[in-house]
Amino acid sequence: MRKILCFVWTALFLLMIALPVYAEEDPGRAYYDFGVFAYEDGKYDAAENHFATAIGFNPDNPFYRHYMGRTYLKTERYDKAEEHLSKAISLNPDIPGLQYDMGMLFYKTENYAKAADFFVRAAREDANNVLAHYYAGLNLMKAQNCKDAAGYFVTAAQKSPTIGGNGYYYAGLCYQKAEDFDTAIQMFEKVKQDPNAEKLKENADKWIEAIKAKQKALTPYSLYLKLGRRYDSNVTLDPIDSDRYSDKKDWNTVLYFSGRYDLFKGKNYTFGAGYSHYQSWYDSLNEYDLTGSIFNVYAMWHLSPVTLGFSYQPSYYWLDMDSYLRQHRFTPEVTWLINAQLTARFSYTYADNGYLGDETRTGHANEISADLYYKMWDGKAYLFGGLGYEDNCASWEQSYSQIRTLLGISVNLPFELTAVVSGNYFAKNYAHADSIFLKERNDDKYVGSVSLSRKVYEDWLGILAEVSFTKNRSDISVYEYEKNMITLSLTASY
CATH class of the missing domain: 2.40.160.60 (Outer membrane protein transport protein (OMPP1/FadL/TodX))
Known part of the structure; x- marks a missing residue:
């Protein structure tokens, strides 16, 4: 027991010594931490106030800008979100999740071509980011680039059982639009085999029939x-x-x-x-x-x-x-x-x-x-x-x-x-x-x-x-x- 008390007092002593030094290095860091806690709890007004104070101390801190942009993104104030996220990416484009958030911003504002670029970067940055692959495919498809979109949908479907049927369904739509009909049918067949995609199975059947009819119409004989x-x-x-x-x-x-x-x-x-x-x-x-x-x-x-x-x-x-x-x-x-x-x-x-x-x-x-x-x-x-x-x-x-x-x-x-x-x-x-x-x-x-x-x-x-x-x-x-x-x-x- 005496050893434990000794350890606690030593830790408190070191913390008291470190805090003034830390405050001298970046006095906005504490407000940033409070802002992150508020953001994670869904208290976006409080988070905004804390991040604003932190930015007031250090306006060129990319992490402060990033989280302020995320907060505005959550509250659907997209102009302000773009201002802070763009500032963050100009200061440090390698912050984890920043490319994804930029993609989400442009997806929400229906600028699908820009959104696709950022989601593609996010997917490259983190190959295990299933949502980055899914949204990369979704925005490429909306930007009429179905040929590239299909691969991202397939990757997302393979990595996540939750996305599975939905991802294969969109991949099928993309392959169909790109006139790769055989692969499109394979994707829709995967939708039919997914037990979690009951609502999509009927549509998948219709697409299979429509594609086969189109294949027959396009065949010269x-x-x-x-x-x-x-x-x-x-x-x-x-x-x-x-x-x-x-x-x-x-x-x-x-x-x-x-x-x-x-x-x-x-x-x-x-x-x-x-x-x-x-x-x-x-x-x-x-x-x-x-x-x-x-x-x-x-x-x-x-x-x-x-x-x-x-x-x-x-x-x-x-x-x-x-x-x-x-x-x-x-x-x-x-x-x-x-x-x-x-x-x-x-x-x-x-x-x-x-x-x-x-x-x-x-x-x-x-x-x-x-x-x-x-x-x-x-x-x-x-x-x-x-x-x-x-x-x-x-x-x-x-x-x-x-x-x-x-x-x-x-x-x-x-x-x-x-x-x-x-x-x-x-x-x-x-x-x-x-x-x-x-x-x-x-x-x-x-x-x-x-x-x-x-x-x-x-x-x-x-x-x-x-x-x-x-x-x-x-x-x-x-x-x-x-x-x-x-x-x-x-x-x-x-």
């Missing part, structure tokens, strides 16, 4: 392949001849391929060419085996929010390896992005039809159509509908007019499933009386379909199940029929 097995309860020659039905059921193998390539692509225009091929092989009814080759030359002019398009499609069809139909289609169209949810498409098609085995059906057709697409539930579903009118001019008996309607919905379901339900109605009225039945023919056709699809490997390989029902009613009974089709296909797209 696309490929699609569909191979499936189909049960058909009443084999017909749809889509080129719905009147020819067999009244027999059969299984068939269906192959469909399409590809296109943008030959010339600028900021506001696209010009390209494509090819599609359709093939069906019936197990028994070989006379209904259909082959179709469709070429496509297209051009688009993007005049936001409107896109003007034109396509020319020469095609040729074979029935059981015999030539059946030669067709040329010319289609100008207008697509209008009305708002973020609603898109409209208007088109006109002129078709020149040459039936090689039936001259009575050879002629031409004019068709106008309007279609609408409406996104719902944050893009998880969309409604679509359409209305069209066709005037087909051929021989006396084969000329007709037809109204087409369409209504459907596509919905994203759990387990990465997509369901599409649609219905079509066709009202077909022939211009003249049938030569055999001696009466004008009027048909009503109803088509309902449901499909369910899912990706099975990454984003390019999928499986597709389709069910459809068709009923054709006619005032000439021989043209009435029903059919059901069930198809299971493997799809590949790139």
Whole structure:
């Protein structure tokens, strides 16, 4: 006990000796210390008074200036904060935290380029300063320097679980803006894996979908392949001849391929060419085996929010390896992005039809159509509908007019499933009386379909199940029929 008392008295004696010397060296130091204590306790008025007294004794002390600037920063008096912080940095730029505080000052006053410079210096000064990295990224992003910002967000996210999801989310935004789409998707996937980023996961999913759609739009080519097995309860020659039905059921193998390539692509225009091929092989009814080759030359002019398009499609069809139909289609169209949810498409098609085995059906057709697409539930579903009118001019008996309607919905379901339900109605009225039945023919056709699809490997390989029902009613009974089709296909797209 005596040793402890001796130590205390000795310490007090030394302190009493040192205080006058210390006061002679810098009489403002004590006020500075009192100011720091008040600042840390959140008593900014008291802190300001103490720092003002300290600066009065020594106006060129960078530490006094620094803390006075920090105090004004806390009380949002940014002009005074800049005065004192700038003075401090001119006297001693190496004071720990000074670069960070200068960055925060310019961030608060929305001078993001200057703020970014100081936060970058602060991050270099202290590699473990997570907030310096985060704010460096945030201000670089706000200053439109997303390329450099992304790295700081990633570093902050890696160093702090608290910042994790938020940092990766902003990094994803930056990589997306810099058009580094693959890395952007990786960042958003990290957000989805972060248990502390529940509020950001839905937005991350939306960005992944949007980026993939943009990647697809920017890719100069696309490929699609569909191979499936189909049960058909009443084999017909749809889509080129719905009147020819067999009244027999059969299984068939269906192959469909399409590809296109943008030959010339600028900021506001696209010009390209494509090819599609359709093939069906019936197990028994070989006379209904259909082959179709469709070429496509297209051009688009993007005049936001409107896109003007034109396509020319020469095609040729074979029935059981015999030539059946030669067709040329010319289609100008207008697509209008009305708002973020609603898109409209208007088109006109002129078709020149040459039936090689039936001259009575050879002629031409004019068709106008309007279609609408409406996104719902944050893009998880969309409604679509359409209305069209066709005037087909051929021989006396084969000329007709037809109204087409369409209504459907596509919905994203759990387990990465997509369901599409649609219905079509066709009202077909022939211009003249049938030569055999001696009466004008009027048909009503109803088509309902449901499909369910899912990706099975990454984003390019999928499986597709389709069910459809068709009923054709006619005032000439021989043209009435029903059919059901069930198809299971493997799809590949790139």
